[in-house]
Amino acid sequence: MIAYNKTWLYHLFIRSEIEVACNEGCIPKEEKENVFLKFPVAFYTPNNMIRLGLFILTTIILIFSLGLIALLFWNVVDEAAGGLVISFAVIVFVALEYIIQKKHHYKSGVDDALLWGAAISLFCGIILPYNLDGLAISLLSLMITLLCAARYADRLMAVLCFLSFLVVIFFIVIKLGEAAKAVLPFIMIAISLTSYFLVNKKNDTETFNVYRECLLAVQIISLFTLYAAGNYWIVREMSDSLFNLHLQPGESIPFGFVFWSLTVFIPIIYLYFGIKKKDAILLRLGLILVAAIVFTIRYYHAILSFELVMLAWGAAMIVISWALTRYLQSPKHGFTQEELNSRNLRSNMHLESLILAETFSQQPQVAEGTQFGGGNFGGAGASGDF
Amino acid sequence: MNAAIFDKLKLEGLLSASSVENIQAQKATQLFSVHWEIRTILYLGISLLTGGLGILVYKNIDSLSHQFVLLFIALICAASFFYCFKKKLPFSFEKVKAPNAFFDYILLLGCLTFIIFIAYFQYQYNIFGNRYGLATFIPMLLLFFTAYYFDHLAVLSLAITNLAAWLGISVTPLQILQENDFNSNTIILVGIVLGIFLVTVGLASLQKNIKAHFEFTYTNFGIHILFISLLAAMFQFDGIHLIIFLALIAVAFYFYKRAIKEQSFYLLLVSTLYAYIGFTYVFINMLSYSFSSGVGIFYLGFIYFIASGIALILFLMRTNKKFKAS
Numbered sequence: 001m002i003a004y005n006k007t008w009l010y011h012l013f014i015r016s017e018i019e020v021a022c023n024e025g026c027i028p029k030e031e032k033e034n035v036f037l038k039f040p041v042a043f044y045t046p047n048n049m050i051r052l053g054l055f056i057l058t059t060i061i062l063i064f065s066l067g068l069i070a071l072l073f074w075n076v077v078d079e080a081a082g083g084l085v086i087s088f089a090v091i092v093f094v095a096l097e098y099i100i101q102k103k104h105h106y107k108s109g110v111d112d113a114l115l116w117g118a119a120i121s122l123f124c125g126i127i128l129p130y131n132l133d134g135l136a137i138s139l140l141s142l143m144i145t146l147l148c149a150a151r152y153a154d155r156l157m158a159v160l161c162f163l164s165f166l167v168v169i170f171f172i173v174i175k176l177g178e179a180a181k182a183v184l185p186f187i188m189i190a191i192s193l194t195s196y197f198l199v200n201k202k203n204d205t206e207t208f209n210v211y212r213e214c215l216l217a218v219q220i221i222s223l224f225t226l227y228a229a230g231n232y233w234i235v236r237e238m239s240d241s242l243f244n245l246h247l248q249p250g251e252s253i254p255f256g257f258v259f260w261s262l263t264v265f266i267p268i269i270y271l272y273f274g275i276k277k278k279d280a281i282l283l284r285l286g287l288i289l290v291a292a293i294v295f296t297i298r299y300y301h302a303i304l305s306f307e308l309v310m311l312a313w314g315a316a317m318i319v320i321s322w323a324l325t326r327y328l329q330s331p332k333h334g335f336t337q338e339e340l341n342s343r344n345l346r347s348n349m350h351l352e353s354l355i356l357a358e359t360f361s362q363q364p365q366v367a368e369g370t371q372f373g374g375g376n377f378g379g380a381g382a383s384g385d386f
Numbered sequence: 387m388n389a390a391i392f393d394k395l396k397l398e399g400l401l402s403a404s405s406v407e408n409i410q411a412q413k414a415t416q417l418f419s420v421h422w423e424i425r426t427i428l429y430l431g432i433s434l435l436t437g438g439l440g441i442l443v444y445k446n447i448d449s450l451s452h453q454f455v456l457l458f459i460a461l462i463c464a465a466s467f468f469y470c471f472k473k474k475l476p477f478s479f480e481k482v483k484a485p486n487a488f489f490d491y492i493l494l495l496g497c498l499t500f501i502i503f504i505a506y507f508q509y510q511y512n513i514f515g516n517r518y519g520l521a522t523f524i525p526m527l528l529l530f531f532t533a534y535y536f537d538h539l540a541v542l543s544l545a546i547t548n549l550a551a552w553l554g555i556s557v558t559p560l561q562i563l564q565e566n567d568f569n570s571n572t573i574i575l576v577g578i579v580l581g582i583f584l585v586t587v588g589l590a591s592l593q594k595n596i597k598a599h600f601e602f603t604y605t606n607f608g609i610h611i612l613f614i615s616l617l618a619a620m621f622q623f624d625g626i627h628l629i630i631f632l633a634l635i636a637v638a639f640y641f642y643k644r645a646i647k648e649q650s651f652y653l654l655l656v657s658t659l660y661a662y663i664g665f666t667y668v669f670i671n672m673l674s675y676s677f678s679s680g681v682g683i684f685y686l687g688f689i690y691f692i693a694s695g696i697a698l699i700l701f702l703m704r705t706n707k708k709f710k711a712s
Contacts, residue, residue, distance in 0.1 A: 017391055026408035027401065035400050046706045049651035053659065053702050061695035068688040071681070110699065208391075278418040287423060307445065310438030317431030321424045325487055328420070336417040 002210050003100045003151050004043075011039035013208050043106035054109030062092065062117040085125030092118035096152075111152075119148050119157070135171035138164050149214055158214035159221045166191065166225060174242060181242055185259070188229035195222040216281075223270065223285050230262030233296045263296050278334060425487070432491055436498065452510050459503045466496030474536055479596050482537040490538060497532055497541050501525050522552040539603055546584065546607045553580055574619045581612025609653070612637060613660040620667060627668070634664045649709055655702075662698060666690075 002009075015036060022032045046054070066088055070077055073084055096114040105111045123144055127137055145161035148154060166188060173180045173187060199219040209215070228234055236259070240247050247253070267289035274283030298309060328335055392409055395401045443455050470493045473485045484490050504525050507513050514521040529545035532538065553576050588604030591597055616634045620627045638661035645653035669690060677683040 014391060014395075018395075021392075021405075021409050021412075024412055026412050027405045031401055031405055035395060038398075038400055044703075046703065047651040047709075049655045050702055050706045053655045054699055056659070057695045057699050057702075061692050061699075064688045064691035064695075068685070068692065071684055071688065074681075280418075283420075284423065287427070307438045307441035310434045311442065314431045314433070314435030314438055317427050318435065321428035321431060322488065324420070324424050324427075328424075331417050334418050336419050336421075 001150050002153055003097065004106055004153070004210075005104070006210060008041045008043055008106075009210055010208050011041045012043070014039050015041065042104055044104050044108050045106050046108055051107065051109035051112075055113045058110050058113035059117065062113065066121070082125050082129035085121050085128070089118050089122035089125055092121065112154075115148060115152055115154060115157075119144055133171075135168065135175075138167040138171060142168055149211075153210050153214055155214050155217040158211075159217050162195065162218050162221055163225075178243075181239075184238075184242075185229045185235050189226055189262075192222045192226035192229060195219075196226065220281055220285070223281070227266050227285075227289055227292070230259060230266060231292065231296060232256065232259040232263045233299055235259045264293055267293055428488070428491060432495060436495070440502075452506075456503065456506060456510075459499050459506065463496050463499035463503055466492050466499065470496060470536060477535060481597070481599050484537075489536075490540070493532065493536055493538055494540055497529060497544060500528060501544075518555050519552060522548060522555055526552050533600075534597060537597065539600070542600055542603050543607070546603070550580060550611065571622060574615050574622055577611055577615030578619065581608050581610075581615055584608030584611065605653075609641060609656055613656070617660065617664060617667075620664060627671070631664055631668050635661060638664075646705075646708070651706075651709070654705060658698065658702065662694070666694070 018027065018032050018035050021027045022029065045051075066085070069084060069088055073080065077084065092114055096111060096118055099105045099111055099114060123141060126140055132140075142161060142164035145157045145164055149157040149161050169187065169191065170184070173184050196219055199215045199222070202215070236247065236253050236256075239253050253259070267286050269286075270282045270289065271286035273279060274281070274286050294309070294313065298306075304312070392401060392406050396403065396406050443450070470489065473489055475482050475485055504521060508521045526545060526548040529541055529548055533542035533545050554573055584604050585608035588601045588608060591604065592601045613634070616630060616637065620630045620634065623630065638657045641653050641657035644650070645657065670687065673683055673686060673690075677686070
């Protein structure tokens with residue numbers, strides 16, 4: 001099923017495990033080199049910067065190739081646009097197979113661009129000429145992303161595949177009638193929960209599996225959809241439009257308290273299990289979703305003005321991080337605030353400084369209308385921050 | 387880490403018994419690091435706090451007295467700098483580590499509040515009058531001093547941005563500035579000079595070993611400012627755009643050589659892409675001169691993009707191989 005050479009993927013997996021062990025000082029260099037000799041990988045995988053460059057250039061080539069095809073068939077382009085784009089997609093898929101099979105590209109930028117170019121043009125080529133409804137479009141997207149994820153083990157494809165599946169279910173359920181619509185959030189929650197535990201069970205890190213990164217991505221997105229399906233704001237706005245409730249501000253949906261408790265407790269449950277099981281995914285998602293709690297509550301109950309909430313939370317977060325740093329000064333319960341594995345420190349630091357400059361750079365605004373024009377000086381404006 | 391795999395490798399005789407024991411011991415004592423989580427919370431906290439403060443001041447600007455607001459900002463700024471002066475490790479031209487996790491953020495807070503302070507002062511009391519250059523020059527001096535004295539890369543980035551703003555304001559005659567009409571020709575030239583200057587400073591810090599780790603930040607700003615100004619010059623001065631194009635190619639070639647010498651994929655990619663933009667401009671320009679009408683220009687243009695894209699891909703792949711080999 002998978003297009004890439006499976007043996008090499010396996011070798012790559014072993015190499016990365018050995019690389020980590022070597023970086024942590026468990027394995028001497030000679031042994032690592034021996035293992036690398038025994039497990040050869042002949043993929044063409046350039047450095048990430050080159051990958052980015054190859055991706056941009058391949059995208060340019062694809063766009064202008066499509067333009068050239070449109071020019072060549074200019075007199076029939078109105079009637080045959082869909083067919084042209086579909087044939088283009090087929091050509092790109094063939095090119096992708098060639099690049100992978102014969103040139104052994106793997107995450108080289110070229111194969112990424114070809115895959116997305118082919119998938120997007122196939123999708124557009126089919127939906128553009130016809131007037132399809134939502135169910136048909138989401139079914140089509142489900143099929144294309146499923147095939148692409150299965151054959152090319154692309155993470156984003158896998159995530160889109162799962163989301164398309166949810167959308168398909170959504171369209172089916174609203175066609176079933178009022179009762180089905182009412183339990184829609186719970187159906188979504190059930191699907192997400194099942195998907196999370198299914199992947200959790202199947203996707204153990206101990207054995208090699210070509211799709212392990214795809215499955216991990218699906219796992220993360222299931223946790224997101226699980227929360228989104230129970231979030232009060234999403235459920236209220238959705239049912240407002242699905243049932244034509246015409247809710248007034250201040251009015252609640254039936255069983256509002258159920259969704260309020262889901263909104264508040266799911267992130268806390270994530271955090272709890274994240275800490276208990278030392279699961280980085282649950283922990284980080286829990287932290288992100290705490291913000292979602294605040295936004296949801298703020299949306300309906302404006303107790304404090306917005307800037308006071310910002311002030312209070314900002315102060316609280318500074319205090320929390322300070323307290324945690326003090327508390328974990330020496331490792332406790334297997335947690336540490338120290339940074340482990342410092343091999344990428346140098347590049348990380350540069351990245352961090354650039355991000356900081358990007359978000360914070362603000363020139364003193366001298367007076368109205370006298371700001372310095374010409375945006376060619378790096379970080380422009382802090383307007384998008386808040 | 388993966389126990390089954392390591393056992394298998396041991397059976398095949400590729401790993402020694404002690405290595406596998408090491409790995410198991412490491413796995414048993416492995417700590418869970420929440421370093422980046424805590425850092426992120428802290429960063430978001432500071433962003434929210436300063437943002438909230440900003441909005442609060444903005445909304446209440448009529449009821450608060452300006453002296454009070456200024457005093458408040460000055461207090462935060464002074465407290466931050468006081469903390470940093472007290473905690474900092476001794477100065478050195480080498481790299482100096484931050485004494486603790488909060489130091490960098492508090493220093494940043496101090497610098498940002500200082501900039502806000504100056505801006506507020508100028509806006510409200512017009513202390514610098516119409517000498518706008520001075521209003522950017524003073525923060526710039528402080529930022530450069532802070533960046534070097536406390537060894538802070540993000541403040542250095544702020545300082546360089548400020549330097550660009552100061553130059554841009556200073557070279558523009560006051561009258562034009564007030565009429566809101568920017569003399570872009572001068573600004574383009576200043577951009578070229580600034581770009582060359584920054585790249586030179588980067589090289590100098592490396593060679594003289596004065597905060598050698600600042601080199602990347604200088605070079606990064608320099609390379610983008612230089613290339614963008616050169617491209618802008620090509621678009622602006624149409625009559626001599628071929629000469630500027632030659633200069634652009636020369637600069638790109640210089641960075642290509644440096645990329646190979648320093649094994650830097652980033653420099654390689656950036657210089658290649660900017661040179662490509664310049665070349666494309668020249669080519670399309672020539673095309674539109676020679677074909678005044680007709681659909682042929684579109685065919686040629688499209689074929690150019692496809693062919694040049696393939697050529698550049700081959701070029702990048704070959705250079706990448708060269709990097710790996712050496």
